[in-house]
Amino acid sequence: xxxxxxxxxxxxxxxxxxxxxxxxxxxxxxxxxDVSFDLYAGEVHALIGENGSGKSTLVSMLTGIHEKDSGxxxxxxEEINPTNQVEANKMGASxxxxxxxxxxxxSVAENIFxxxxxxxxxxxxxxxxxMNKEASDLLKKYGFTHINVTDPIDRYNFENRKLVxxxxxxxxxxxxxxxxxxxxxxxxxxxxxxxxxxxxxxxxGDTVIFISHDLQEVIDHSDRISVLRDGVYxxxxxxxxxxxxxxxKLMVGRELSGQYYREDYGEEISDEVVLDVKNVSVPGxxxxxxxxxxxxEILGFGGLSGSGMHEIGKAIFGASYDRxxxxxxxxxxxxxxxxxxxxxxxxxxxxxxDTESIVLNQSIVENICMPSLxxxxxxxxxxxxxxxxxxxxxxxxxxxxxxxxxxxxxxxxGGNKQRVVLARWIGKDSDILVLDSPTRGIDVKVKQDIYTLxxxxxxxxxxxxxxxxxxxxxxxxxxxxxxxxxxxxxxxVQRDVDLSENQLITMMI
Amino acid sequence: xxxxxxNTSASTKSLDSIRFKTLIFERMRSWLPIVGLIAIAFLxxxxxxxxxxxxxxxxxxxxxxxMLMIATTGVFFIITIGGxxxxxxxxLGMASIAICxxxxxxxxxxxxxxxxxxxxxxxxxxxxxxxxxIRSFFxxxxxxxxxxxxxxxxxxxxxxxxxxxxxxYDTTLVKLSITLVVLAVAIFVYNxxxxxVQTKAIGSGEKAARFAGIKTDKIKFFxxxxxxxxxxxxxxxxxxxxxSVTSSSxxxxxxxxxxxxxxxxxxxxxxxxxxxxxxxxxxxxxxxLSSGLIMLGLTTEQQQLIQGIVFLTFVAIFxxxxxxxxxx
Numbered sequence: 001x002x003x004x005x006x007x008x009x010x011x012x013x014x015x016x017x018x019x020x021x022x023x024x025x026x027x028x029x030x031x032x033x034d035v036s037f038d039l040y041a042g043e044v045h046a047l048i049g050e051n052g053s054g055k056s057t058l059v060s061m062l063t064g065i066h067e068k069d070s071g072x073x074x075x076x077x078e079e080i081n082p083t084n085q086v087e088a089n090k091m092g093a094s095x096x097x098x099x100x101x102x103x104x105x106x107s108v109a110e111n112i113f114x115x116x117x118x119x120x121x122x123x124x125x126x127x128x129x130x131m132n133k134e135a136s137d138l139l140k141k142y143g144f145t146h147i148n149v150t151d152p153i154d155r156y157n158f159e160n161r162k163l164v165x166x167x168x169x170x171x172x173x174x175x176x177x178x179x180x181x182x183x184x185x186x187x188x189x190x191x192x193x194x195x196x197x198x199x200x201x202x203x204x205g206d207t208v209i210f211i212s213h214d215l216q217e218v219i220d221h222s223d224r225i226s227v228l229r230d231g232v233y234x235x236x237x238x239x240x241x242x243x244x245x246x247x248x249k250l251m252v253g254r255e256l257s258g259q260y261y262r263e264d265y266g267e268e269i270s271d272e273v274v275l276d277v278k279n280v281s282v283p284g285x286x287x288x289x290x291x292x293x294x295x296x297e298i299l300g301f302g303g304l305s306g307s308g309m310h311e312i313g314k315a316i317f318g319a320s321y322d323r324x325x326x327x328x329x330x331x332x333x334x335x336x337x338x339x340x341x342x343x344x345x346x347x348x349x350x351x352x353x354d355t356e357s358i359v360l361n362q363s364i365v366e367n368i369c370m371p372s373l374x375x376x377x378x379x380x381x382x383x384x385x386x387x388x389x390x391x392x393x394x395x396x397x398x399x400x401x402x403x404x405x406x407x408x409x410x411x412x413x414g415g416n417k418q419r420v421v422l423a424r425w426i427g428k429d430s431d432i433l434v435l436d437s438p439t440r441g442i443d444v445k446v447k448q449d450i451y452t453l454x455x456x457x458x459x460x461x462x463x464x465x466x467x468x469x470x471x472x473x474x475x476x477x478x479x480x481x482x483x484x485x486x487x488x489x490x491x492x493v494q495r496d497v498d499l500s501e502n503q504l505i506t507m508m509i
Numbered sequence: 510x511x512x513x514x515x516n517t518s519a520s521t522k523s524l525d526s527i528r529f530k531t532l533i534f535e536r537m538r539s540w541l542p543i544v545g546l547i548a549i550a551f552l553x554x555x556x557x558x559x560x561x562x563x564x565x566x567x568x569x570x571x572x573x574x575x576m577l578m579i580a581t582t583g584v585f586f587i588i589t590i591g592g593x594x595x596x597x598x599x600x601l602g603m604a605s606i607a608i609c610x611x612x613x614x615x616x617x618x619x620x621x622x623x624x625x626x627x628x629x630x631x632x633x634x635x636x637x638x639x640x641x642x643i644r645s646f647f648x649x650x651x652x653x654x655x656x657x658x659x660x661x662x663x664x665x666x667x668x669x670x671x672x673x674x675x676x677x678y679d680t681t682l683v684k685l686s687i688t689l690v691v692l693a694v695a696i697f698v699y700n701x702x703x704x705x706v707q708t709k710a711i712g713s714g715e716k717a718a719r720f721a722g723i724k725t726d727k728i729k730f731f732x733x734x735x736x737x738x739x740x741x742x743x744x745x746x747x748x749x750x751x752x753s754v755t756s757s758s759x760x761x762x763x764x765x766x767x768x769x770x771x772x773x774x775x776x777x778x779x780x781x782x783x784x785x786x787x788x789x790x791x792x793x794x795x796x797x798l799s800s801g802l803i804m805l806g807l808t809t810e811q812q813q814l815i816q817g818i819v820f821l822t823f824v825a826i827f828x829x830x831x832x833x834x835x836x837x
Contacts, residue, residue, distance in 0.1 A: 319720060338720065339724055356720045360713065366709070367721075377703065381702065382701050382706065387706075
């Protein structure tokens with residue numbers, strides 16, 4: 001596929017960057033495998049793929065954030081091997097990262113010229129005046145005059161800090177600029193500013209690599225689109241010749257259908273309330289959220305990444321700091337801390353699986369038994385034999401692929417780690433399951449098993465809360481979906497065959 | 510299609526070989542301390558023409574090892590939860606003062622007083638570390654100086670002397686029994702109780718442990734208190750031997766403890782790979798190494814130099830890098 005494209009370079013285009021046979025692994029996870037494709041000078045080249053498909057890893061290697069395992073980047077005919085971002089800048093590649101890329105405590109000007117301070121150093125003394133002058137000229141040129149270069153960067157909100165990052169990443173005229181999922185954090189104004197500068201860079205004959213989950217945005221603002229799936233390069237298409245549906249198909253590698261989701265519609269949900277959440281607020285995350293969870297119900301939460309939906313799970317589980325409001329069970333118990341939550345039959349799987357759900361450097365058996373140590377012990381002392389007796393049937397039932405149950409969890413794949421987490425809570429026989437992004441970065445087989453498990457739970461009268469960034473998953477699995485926006489519930493929809501992603505998206509933004 | 514298949518099988522193969530290598534490496538690491546102990550004992554025995562392992566010297570070695578082994582047991586738990594403790598030497602000094610004073614009324618009661626004093630000192634560490642959320646490294650360095658200051662103040666005029674009959678307890682039976690009881694309880698707690706499993710979990714991943722319902726703060730506080738109490742017992746063993754407390758009692762015990770743990774193979778970052786056998790092997794290794802060097806007639810400076818090299822080598826071998834690595 002790659003060769004086809006490189007052989008068909010349009011006449012008015014020349015190749016700016018060649019990516020050849022790139023590989024990168026983190027531990028046993030292969031994040032990028034044998035990726036090769038070309039980028040032209042003077043184009044906005046979008047990079048899309050599901051979470052964990054390797055987009056960010058790929059551009060991190062280009063810009064010196066991660067070291068590549070093997071493969072080459074050829075920029076204008078010369079191989080580049082940056083080992084850090086400053087080096088990458090000097091070679092002609094820069095990046096605006098997904099997270100906050102400015103350093104707190106430094107001034108705006110210091111942030112813009114971070115790593116390039118040498119320009120202002122004379123005889124060992126830094127000329128701050130000259131630096132500020134140049135920074136202020138740059139901001140004027142970009143039209144961001146509301147930002148004062150001598151202010152500490154902390155004085156500005158996320159959006160303005162991103163604008164500073166645009167200046168920082170582009171003022172020196174890099175040949176390739178990476179914009180990694182920056183738009184989700186920006187308001188419409190901020191986005192327009194960003195698109196304006198993307199167009200400018202293209203018109204100046206340089207290249208933009210644009211990463212975004214918003215497919216419509218990608219089609220509207222890019223010239224060509226490359227698709228990655230599970231770390232493997234799939235294809236490159238012209239933005240003019242494609243649509244959202246085709247891109248989605250390329251991203252997931254199959255026709256999207258409701259096949260592995262629930263198929264029932266119109267079932268009555270019980271009136272019995274098992275969990276009553278009232279006026280819950282968490283500073284900076286949630287603002288006065290109230291809802292009820294019913295017996296046998298799968299309740300979904302959707303929203304953009306900053307909408308506060310992930311905090312809902314923590315708030316219910318008693319894991320939030322500074323939470324106000326009440327979370328009350330049917331028997332009147334208030335949940336304010338994790339041990340009480342677990343004791344009263346609430347289970348929680350975090351989106352951040354590796355640091356919040358499982359203890360990586362511990363065995364599978366201990367991870368499964370952790371919340372059930374009293375049950376495991378029974379009468380007498382807690383022995384390894386008893387723990388293995390408790391955990392083995394659970395691990396088998398949930399089909400954890402493992403060499404031995406005493407193997408460390410760190411050696412397992414993402415899907416198998418999630419299976420261990422689920423085995424733990426099935427072992428605890430929890431009545432309320434709070435699942436935050438349970439299928440994140442997990443292959444189709446495990447996904448299917450998780451959906452089946454959720455459906456079984458529901459049928460057995462347990463209640464499930466599903467927090468997810470995947471709208472299809474919410475639509476396919478939930479009896480009711482609450483959409484979050486800016487820390488508040490912004491809308492509610494009931495299970496329906498005709499429910500579309502767009503209906504949910506309009507409530508999210 | 511073909512190329513893809515061969516690609517996957519090749520990478521599974523390399524994965525297996527990586528796993529195999531780590532397995533071999535793990536095995537080697539777990540055997541290294543005991544092999545090291547035997548090797549060093551034999552080496553020094555030859556270098557000292559058999560004096561090191563002569564019956565009278567073995568008894569002397571053992572009499573030195575009790576205090577270290579007891580105190581190391583408490584710190585073993587602290588290291589396992591991922592903490593550090595530099596204040597144990599000063600805690601030993603404080604507890605020794607309490608023991609000496611109370612021994613004038615009742616010797617069994619003095620043992621209790623030593624443990625209580627140690628526990629109280631441990632509670633101070635625990636309060637600042639857990640309650641005020643300060644790293645254990647800083648807290649215990651501060652309390653090391655603080656407690657040492659109090660000891661120096663209390664012993665400034667003259668050493669505090671225990672009752673003369675205290676010497677009657679300076680028998681192998683008493684010291685060995687205390688050591689064995691401490692070890693037995695520690696082995697039981699670590700391997701056969703809920704707290705043991707939870708201790709390991711906290712060291713391997715505190716946040717995940719908290720999300721699995723473990724009361725992490727409570728357990729961490731408890732472990733600091735317990736380590737202090739155990740050092741109180743070590744202080745008793747020390748007082749029956751020397752009979753008094755000076756301003757330098759217990760000086761540098763904290764470093765000896767940490768060296769013993771590392772020599773015994775405890776990963777300094779804590780976690781599920783800690784084995785309680787490292788307390789026993791490590792303490793013995795440390796004592797054999799340091800007395801061997803003395804018997805060879807090395808100067809204090811030379812001894813420190815060699816100890817430093819050995820310590821660094823073991824830390825480099827046992828540092829659990831896999832838990833520090835970013836796995837995405």
